[in-house]
Amino acid sequence: MALQKDPDADEGRVRFFSRALGGGTEPDPRFTLANERTFLAWIRTSLALMAGGIGVEAFTSDVFLPEIRKTVAVSLLLMALLVGGGSFFRWLNVERAMRHVSPLPLPLIAPILSSGGALVAVTLVVFVLLRTG
Template identity: 50%
Template sequence: MDSSPGRWRPKALRDGEDPDPRFTLANERTFLAWIRTALGLIAAAVGLEAFAGDVITSSIRTAFACALLICAAILVVVAVARWLSVERAMRTQRPLPLPWASFLLAGLLATAGIGLAVAIAV
């Protein structure tokens, strides 16, 4: 464990022993993939609001764009929490947590896709 003075680390990163750097870097890459997904949701919201004016009514379009933005914000928070929980598990030699955020994201995107399909069809 690195206990360098003057170097602040969250408690989750102070407990246990440093894992193999390859595992920590893999965890970081996964975190960055979640962040890219959140950026994609933000881009989808902007694109929906900017370019779907003739296809979907304004109130429905704005509601879906806001829902996508809220999902993106939630995803960023979940990504940080997931990164910390995986890092903590690796440091303390415990099993990795279930990827519940994946199920959440899949459900949210399925709901958004179905809702948009209905809004376009109407």
């Protein structure tokens, strides 16, 4: 017995995506798939930041002072949150731009990631320079 598709479900899904993506014309599937791969790369980066934040908090109690450990762990976890959440909006805005043949939006995730990474690095450099022993 063959499965039959529900035409109403397909129509509802098409309406939902058309509204979410703001209409326009369907871009070349290669560009849509490239946008999706970029989204997944940002998600992997977010997961790595999350693992780093958890790792710092769980395994460095004998290395860092509690204030430094918490600052680094929370910074990494906040960056994970921002990159993970921002990646969806980045994907959506790029998809909309491609559908309307308009310039791609500037990435907001990259400055967040670079400034957050710099904050963590500065914190660690200060800790190493001020560490006695």
